[in-house]
Amino acid sequence: MGENEKKYLTDAFNSNWIAPLGPHVNGFENEMASYLDGGYAAALSSGTASLHLALKILGITERHKVLCPSLTFAASANAILYEKAIPIFVDANKENWTLDIPSLEKAIKIYNPKALIAVDLYGQSCDYDAIINLCNQHNVIVIEDAAEALGSTYKDKKCGSFGQIGILSFNGNKIITTSGGGMLVSTNEDFVKKSRFLATQARELELHYEHKELGYNYRMSNLLAAVGRGQLEVIDDRVKARREIFNRYEKNLSHIDGFTFMEEADYGKSNRWLTTLTVDEKECGISKTQIIDALEKENIESRPVWKPMHLQPLYKGCDFVMSENEDVSKRLFDDGLCLPSGSSLVEQDQNRIIDIILSLIN
């Protein structure tokens, strides 16, 4: 937490405004919209809820085909199943791990999909010029899943602001947090208004409780929005801290044969939400699992990268499109490692992590 979260939270308490909706919700939405340089925002209960509403508002329904990168967190794809649409998974590119454009083009041509959920993986923006160009040509709706990428940019434009609708997450593990929460953002005000309506049980503007559509209880609470406002004030510091953590790992470990850090695409700036790399056992003699185990022995948690959706039992039977002979998503999962990257990680603790890894290599 930064300086002001507790103050704003106390303010919400003192005003006795303990409800979904309230002045902090409006304030958080306005401040986020202006942080993203325009558009509108709806504060919701999670990133997952935001994605679900994005699909609903954009008319995705039963049997529509929706493209999604395979290498992502399950929440990106689960929203497709909530609406009984058909997920089709697309491979990652080996340079920066985001959507592989040739695979995307191939998938669009084969499946004629209704929509694409583009994911800014581990804070790295997708190549939106290429994506939007392709999707416009083929009438494919673009939704940006920027849950991991608040504070990142693509060609000086902020992540979250691409596609018809973007979504953000403030879950506890994300770069800023309200403990749990999310946002739906768009330059289309009607979409955002619709999301607020659907998120409050689709209650019509009547004195009594009138319902014509199926709604949800997806709004963010005024208390959590108070925390979010404080967090948004420190987003630049958080990005700076995470980038420094990445740079320190890279400086101290990238000389090791077989260690390849996730490359930052030259079209943008990543918030470096998590420091990720691949560990090629054939070259360095140890596997990513050995590193995870060695850190675990010292009570330090690290993780493999996301397990691709086309390898998940839940999504067995779904199609997967890759452009080359190699399944890049699978290889990134097999060799990929996320190192401890919390913004509060101090240099001394990071040096411990680095030393443990160096001692394994030697």
Ligand SMILES: *Cc1c(COP(=O)(O)O)cnc(C)c1O
């Ligand atoms: C965290 C995350 C989500 C879901 O956000 P929640 O707020 O946890 O529901 C969606 N997509 C990606 C890529 C994420 O990392």
